[in-house]
Amino acid sequence: MITARNDMKILAQLALLLLTACGNGNGASAQSQSTSPPPTAPQVINGIAVPPEPDPVANTATLLGVDSNNNGVRDDVERQIATKYGANATQYAAAIQVAKSDQTYLVANGDPTKSTAATSNAVISGACISESFNTEWLAGSKAIDYLSPLTFNTPERMAAYRATSAASTEVATKIPAHPCQ
Amino acid sequence: MSKVFRKAILLVVAVMTAINPMLHAFAATACTNGSQYFYINGVSPWADLHRGEAARTIQSLLLARGIITTEVVTPLRNPSDGLFIDVFVELANQKLAEKSAVTFAESVQKSTMMFTGNPAYAMSASDQTLLDAKIADFFNRSKNLPNTTAVTAGMIDSVSAALNAGDKAIVIAHSQGNMFANAILNSVIANQSPNIAAGLKIVSVATPASTAQDSRYKTANQDRVINIMATTEAAAMGAPLPLGSNIDVPGALNYDTNGHGLLEVYLNPSLTAVDLVLTMVGNAATAAANPRCPQIAAICPDTFTQTQLGQVRAGMTVSQVDGIFGCAGRNSGFSNWYMWYNDVSLMSMTLNTASVFFTNGVYLAGSPKSISGTVIP
Numbered sequence: 001m002i003t004a005r006n007d008m009k010i011l012a013q014l015a016l017l018l019l020t021a022c023g024n025g026n027g028a029s030a031q032s033q034s035t036s037p038p039p040t041a042p043q044v045i046n047g048i049a050v051p052p053e054p055d056p057v058a059n060t061a062t063l064l065g066v067d068s069n070n071n072g073v074r075d076d077v078e079r080q081i082a083t084k085y086g087a088n089a090t091q092y093a094a095a096i097q098v099a100k101s102d103q104t105y106l107v108a109n110g111d112p113t114k115s116t117a118a119t120s121n122a123v124i125s126g127a128c129i130s131e132s133f134n135t136e137w138l139a140g141s142k143a144i145d146y147l148s149p150l151t152f153n154t155p156e157r158m159a160a161y162r163a164t165s166a167a168s169t170e171v172a173t174k175i176p177a178h179p180c181q
Numbered sequence: 182m183s184k185v186f187r188k189a190i191l192l193v194v195a196v197m198t199a200i201n202p203m204l205h206a207f208a209a210t211a212c213t214n215g216s217q218y219f220y221i222n223g224v225s226p227w228a229d230l231h232r233g234e235a236a237r238t239i240q241s242l243l244l245a246r247g248i249i250t251t252e253v254v255t256p257l258r259n260p261s262d263g264l265f266i267d268v269f270v271e272l273a274n275q276k277l278a279e280k281s282a283v284t285f286a287e288s289v290q291k292s293t294m295m296f297t298g299n300p301a302y303a304m305s306a307s308d309q310t311l312l313d314a315k316i317a318d319f320f321n322r323s324k325n326l327p328n329t330t331a332v333t334a335g336m337i338d339s340v341s342a343a344l345n346a347g348d349k350a351i352v353i354a355h356s357q358g359n360m361f362a363n364a365i366l367n368s369v370i371a372n373q374s375p376n377i378a379a380g381l382k383i384v385s386v387a388t389p390a391s392t393a394q395d396s397r398y399k400t401a402n403q404d405r406v407i408n409i410m411a412t413t414e415a416a417a418m419g420a421p422l423p424l425g426s427n428i429d430v431p432g433a434l435n436y437d438t439n440g441h442g443l444l445e446v447y448l449n450p451s452l453t454a455v456d457l458v459l460t461m462v463g464n465a466a467t468a469a470a471n472p473r474c475p476q477i478a479a480i481c482p483d484t485f486t487q488t489q490l491g492q493v494r495a496g497m498t499v500s501q502v503d504g505i506f507g508c509a510g511r512n513s514g515f516s517n518w519y520m521w522y523n524d525v526s527l528m529s530m531t532l533n534t535a536s537v538f539f540t541n542g543v544y545l546a547g548s549p550k551s552i553s554g555t556v557i558p
Binding site: 098101119122123124125126127128129130131134137138140141144145148165166168169170171172173174175177179 | 226227228230231232233236237238240241256332335436445449451
């Protein structure tokens with residue numbers, strides 16, 4: 001017979017199990033990435049011109065970090081995207097679009113109007129991922145789970161993500177026929 | 182016939198002739214005879230990105246199978262932020278709210294007690310500390326749980342807008358998204374006419390809910406989130422249990438160790454569930470009825486006079502008219518015009534020209550004191 005006490009125990013264990021399983025959104029794991037040594041810094045990765053690896057201290061000193069070419073993607077994120085997806089132009093472009101969407105969460109940082117726009121843009125970027133990875137089943141989902149922790153890689157940035165998510169009043173975003181920019 | 186009466190008739194005919202095109206334009210706008218598809222996500226990290234991805238993937242699959250042609254799948258925002266523990270509480274409250282006698286506030290209190298009732302967890306100290314911190318965190322957040330209500334209201338508005346535009350609304354929900362989908366269904370049934378509600382069909386995938394519209398759901402035997410977690414949670418709270426699993430998906434755990442993911446398990450082209458899920462969507466679209474339009478066509482009589490009266494639904498108070506519609510292909514005379522009242526019923530009408538005024542097919546002012554007629558079921 002299952003007792004109430006056993007139920008509590010099971011629930012607690014399940015909660016911990018799934019906390020671990022759903023740890024993609026945890027800033028801690030992403031934080032560890034930012035402390036890894038910066039790669040030697042080629043200025044061209046997979047044939048794509050990229051900004052130099054930013055100074056880690058400067059890059060984490062502010063919420064938005066370093067975006068030396070002002071393209072809406074943090075320099076360290078842009079380099080990692082070029083490394084992972086640069087060989088495929090379509091997937092690279094989709095990944096950059098996701099990174100730009102993620103960065104808008106930091107820019108919004110809980111501002112209601114900007115937050116609503118940010119989550120709406122994210123929906124469209126997610127649809128772009130589906131379009132761009134459609135022949136590689138599940139690779140798109142994995143790309144999202146890889147990309148977003150790159151941007152939200154500190155507790156402050158994760159807090160900004162949550163603030164923007166909470167402040168958004170978006171309900172239903174119509175996805176355009178061609179979601180990739 | 183007196184001169185005054187004849188002038189009145191001529192005036193009315195002139196007015197109706199002038200507004201005929203506008204009325205038809207309005208009717209055409211209102212009766213699109215189309216379908217709108219919605220997707221409600223469950224728990225997910227990076228939920229906004231993933232729901233966009235999932236909605237577009239569903240759309241692509243439906244297109245490939247010929248279930249849709251030009252329609253799009255619009256994702257409705259369930260702002261799960263990927264921390265399972267948050268949604269665990271939200272789901273707990275939603276499950277408790279399935280018990281009609283339990284108010285939302287009571288459910289919050291009960292689930293709070295469940296987690297803070299000093300159970301003797303056999304955990305390590307560090308695990309206990311972690312769990313305590315998480316519990317404290319999410320119960321602080323639970324103070325804002327009425328957000329669930331606001332989110333649900335937004336979804337209801339979106340789906341109702343589709344229905345009120347004359348479109349079918351097919352809502353595909355995954356996991357916790359089903360709790361919202363059922364709330365939408367309950368709201369539409371409670372607040373809209375049967376004609377409108379007949380346009381809404383819910384397609385439930387991996388549902389933790391205890392009910393599914395027309396038993397239209399698929400949950401895999403391999404789905405540990407529903408079959409173990411949600412079931413245990415519901416049992417511990419005394420809430421209605423989730424519907425039992427009803428499909429076997431061999432190999433599901435090779436793609437998702439929880440056997441639960443929408444894309445990983447239920448829409449995975451390498452597994453068997455995708456055919457069943459998409460067929461379910463197609464069947465739902467077939468079963469749904471376009472609000473208004475078919476009923477309008479059905480009740481247009483060959484002959485109809487101003488004196489043809491029927492029964493107004495008992496208890497109905499006609500205080501405001503929402504719009505006026507014409508029967509397709511007919512544009513002469515009063516007898517072809519029908520009115521909506523507050524999206525509740527379609528009524529034929531008897532005109533009292535002294536009290537009914539229209540511009541662009543929209544009722545403007547005046548008490549429609551002579552509106553009467555038959556409520557079309």
